[in-house]
Amino acid sequence: MMNYQVMNSSVDADLTVEELLWLYERMARIRAFETKVQTLFKRGTLPGFVHLYVGEEAVAVGACSVLERTDRITSTHRGHGHLIAKGADVSRMMAELLGRATGYCKGKGGSMHIVDYSLGILGANGIVGGGLPIATGAGLADHVLGRSHVTVCFFGDGAANQGVLLESLNLSAVWGLPVIYVCENNHYTEWMRTEDITAGGIAERALPFGVPGIKVDGNDVLAVRAAARDAVDRARAGGGPTLIEAETYRQLAHNEGEEVFSGPYRPNAEIESWTKRDPIVAFRARLRDQAGVEEATLERIDEQERELIEAALRFANESQMPDAADALRDLYVEEPA
Amino acid sequence: MTSAPVTEPLTSETYFTNAIAAALAEAMDEDETVMVLGEDVELSTIGCTKGLVERFGRNRVRNSPISEATVVGSCVGAAATGLRPVMDLMFSSFFYVAMDQVANQAARLRYMSGGQVSLPLVYFAGSGPSGSAAAQHSENPHPMLMQVAGLKVVFPSTPADAKGLLLASIRDPNPVVYLLDLMLAGTKGPVSNEPYAIPLGVGEVKRPGGDVTVVAIASTVPQALAVAEELQASDGISVEVIDPRTLVPFDWQLVFESVRRTGRLVVVDPARRTCGAAAEITARVTESCWGALKSVPRRVTWEDVPIPFSPALELAVIVRPELIRDAVRASTAEAS
Numbered sequence: 001m002m003n004y005q006v007m008n009s010s011v012d013a014d015l016t017v018e019e020l021l022w023l024y025e026r027m028a029r030i031r032a033f034e035t036k037v038q039t040l041f042k043r044g045t046l047p048g049f050v051h052l053y054v055g056e057e058a059v060a061v062g063a064c065s066v067l068e069r070t071d072r073i074t075s076t077h078r079g080h081g082h083l084i085a086k087g088a089d090v091s092r093m094m095a096e097l098l099g100r101a102t103g104y105c106k107g108k109g110g111s112m113h114i115v116d117y118s119l120g121i122l123g124a125n126g127i128v129g130g131g132l133p134i135a136t137g138a139g140l141a142d143h144v145l146g147r148s149h150v151t152v153c154f155f156g157d158g159a160a161n162q163g164v165l166l167e168s169l170n171l172s173a174v175w176g177l178p179v180i181y182v183c184e185n186n187h188y189t190e191w192m193r194t195e196d197i198t199a200g201g202i203a204e205r206a207l208p209f210g211v212p213g214i215k216v217d218g219n220d221v222l223a224v225r226a227a228a229r230d231a232v233d234r235a236r237a238g239g240g241p242t243l244i245e246a247e248t249y250r251q252l253a254h255n256e257g258e259e260v261f262s263g264p265y266r267p268n269a270e271i272e273s274w275t276k277r278d279p280i281v282a283f284r285a286r287l288r289d290q291a292g293v294e295e296a297t298l299e300r301i302d303e304q305e306r307e308l309i310e311a312a313l314r315f316a317n318e319s320q321m322p323d324a325a326d327a328l329r330d331l332y333v334e335e336p337a
Numbered sequence: 338m339t340s341a342p343v344t345e346p347l348t349s350e351t352y353f354t355n356a357i358a359a360a361l362a363e364a365m366d367e368d369e370t371v372m373v374l375g376e377d378v379e380l381s382t383i384g385c386t387k388g389l390v391e392r393f394g395r396n397r398v399r400n401s402p403i404s405e406a407t408v409v410g411s412c413v414g415a416a417a418t419g420l421r422p423v424m425d426l427m428f429s430s431f432f433y434v435a436m437d438q439v440a441n442q443a444a445r446l447r448y449m450s451g452g453q454v455s456l457p458l459v460y461f462a463g464s465g466p467s468g469s470a471a472a473q474h475s476e477n478p479h480p481m482l483m484q485v486a487g488l489k490v491v492f493p494s495t496p497a498d499a500k501g502l503l504l505a506s507i508r509d510p511n512p513v514v515y516l517l518d519l520m521l522a523g524t525k526g527p528v529s530n531e532p533y534a535i536p537l538g539v540g541e542v543k544r545p546g547g548d549v550t551v552v553a554i555a556s557t558v559p560q561a562l563a564v565a566e567e568l569q570a571s572d573g574i575s576v577e578v579i580d581p582r583t584l585v586p587f588d589w590q591l592v593f594e595s596v597r598r599t600g601r602l603v604v605v606d607p608a609r610r611t612c613g614a615a616a617e618i619t620a621r622v623t624e625s626c627w628g629a630l631k632s633v634p635r636r637v638t639w640e641d642v643p644i645p646f647s648p649a650l651e652l653a654v655i656v657r658p659e660l661i662r663d664a665v666r667a668s669t670a671e672a673s
Contacts, residue, residue, distance in 0.1 A: 133410020
């Protein structure tokens with residue numbers, strides 16, 4: 001098949017130990033954040049509902065590791081990992097999850113709507129596939145204005161069945177827009193097995209548009225990074241969009257608390273086999289065995305990230321709830337009469 | 338023999354669509370981040386984008402595929418990252434195809450992000466019945482769009498207003514829906530040849546009067562003005578006609594002050610009756626001007642059905658001048 005390839009796992013020879021440890025640190029930060037959020041949910045201290053990213057960390061970190069600060073991402077309802085990978089402040093994220101005035105969105109957005117425009121984070125998004133046209137538009141602006149930025153659009157296997165994916169691939173292809181569409185195929189669309197409701201493959205959906213479709217092991221941060229590197233380089237050079245399908249697995253619920261209505265819907269053996277392929281555990285092993293990183297170094301990073309998240313939680317807890325009057329602000333740039 | 342010096346006229350009689358094309362060109366001239374995209378904007382079926390591609394090139398004037406959801410959404414991403422896109426949806430009925438991106442994205446992202454982003458974009462569309470276009474090309478979706486929260490909604494009634502309001506819409510840092518009433522597309526009026534902006538949220542008294550306030554929207558404004566002249570002559574009724582020009586933001590004070598003076602209100606809205614703009618206007622006036630009202634506020638609207646095809650049927654469900662006349666007469670006949 002033209003343009004279609006499966007990227008194999010490979011250690012990028014150009015990466016220094018510091019760069020490798022940066023990848024590890026970001027994945028550990030996401031894991032620590034999500035683990036803490038899960039605890040908060042179970043305690044009943046978190047308003048609303050949350051979709052956690054545990055098990056998928058390698059996708060966000062691998063893709064964002066090749067981006068500049070001025071590059072952009074659009075994210076999903078399961079977005080905490082993308083935001084942390086792009087450099088978001090975990091204290092303001094935690095404050096937002098707890099509905100505080102110091103949160104990224106002053107408590108107006110919550111888990112599914114965190115934004116940091118200064119970091120090029122154009123937003124998590126509560127609508128499945130909602131970020132696809134927005135990322136395409138950011139690519140359009142770069143193209144019209146002649147900038148060399150790129151935009152990475154994260155979306156899920158569920159969103160692959162939204163019409164806007166095909167529309168966005170078409171538009172990006174005809175206009176040669178610098179957008180990298182990264183599908184995190186975690187095999188479940190809410191509580192449905194995606195393969196039961198999806199015809200054909202996802203990476204293959206790029207091919208009729210003449211867009212490269214790349215399939216990559218989404219639990220291998222270096223493989224994701226290598227695929228993203230190629231796609232980003234191509235986009236910056238004016239080569240247009242790429243679709244990357246990263247195969248991964250969400251180890252936790254679609255949304256926390258699902259067990260009260262979902263019952264078991266995934267085979268235990270499936271969950272166990274993917275948990276054995278945990279992206280952080282796998283990368284730790286490689287850092288030890290192939291890069292000579294000491295176990296103590298990794299434990300120190302784990303501890304440092306857990307402390308960072310504890311500090312974030314303290315910041316959030318010590319922050320004020322928003323003023324009720326603030327609910328009527330921020331709708332328009334100039335408030336209408 | 339010497340000829341008089343040739344000077345450009347200050348105003349000229351201008352078609353509605355040409356006034357819009359002039360505003361687009363002025364906006365693209367004054368700000369190079371303004372771009373126009375949409376279905377057939379190069380060809381320009383009704384003329385609003387005519388000549389733009391020749392003048393500004395294909396980088397800033399782009400024919401887009403018929404992918405309303407993605408093109409509408411791409412304006413959000415583009416506006417968030419430095420462009421001021423103006424998208425032509427051709428027919429406002431097509432907003433329904435793109436409503437996730439209109440309501441969940443364009444209208445929400447500033448608020449949901451706690452004010453971190455501004456989205457300077459304009460969704461432009463021909464709107465309303467244009468003569469046997471039937472139910473999927475005749476919609477006036479302004480009531481639905483007013484209800485979304487986060488969109489400004491502009492619906493002009495004269496070529497002069499159309500030009501000034503479009504320049505203001507493009508300069509506005511918020512998402513704006515700008516509707517061109519297709520019944521007005523072929524009408525003419527005096528338009529200044531200079532660039533000018535009319536602020537959003539400022540209505541205009543199109544005809545002063547003392548007996549009854551008629552608030553009319555888009556193509557019902559000229560209808561109301563004609564009825565006002567007729568009733569002045571036949572019944573001696575002095576009708577004040579107000580055009581709000583923009584529905585969000587809405588110039589409530591202009592309407593309230595008029596109704597407090599006249600004591601009577603008729604709202605003419607080219608849209609279905611249920612939860613229409615007329616419903617909101619009559620409710621707000623009732624809340625704010627109750628003590629001044631001498632008669633029941635009345636509404637002249639479409640029937641609550643889709644727009645049918647046959648000319649005989651279409652005319653039976655939309656606003657007609659005689660309905661406005663009957664409502665004004667009933668309003669003024671009712672004792673206080």
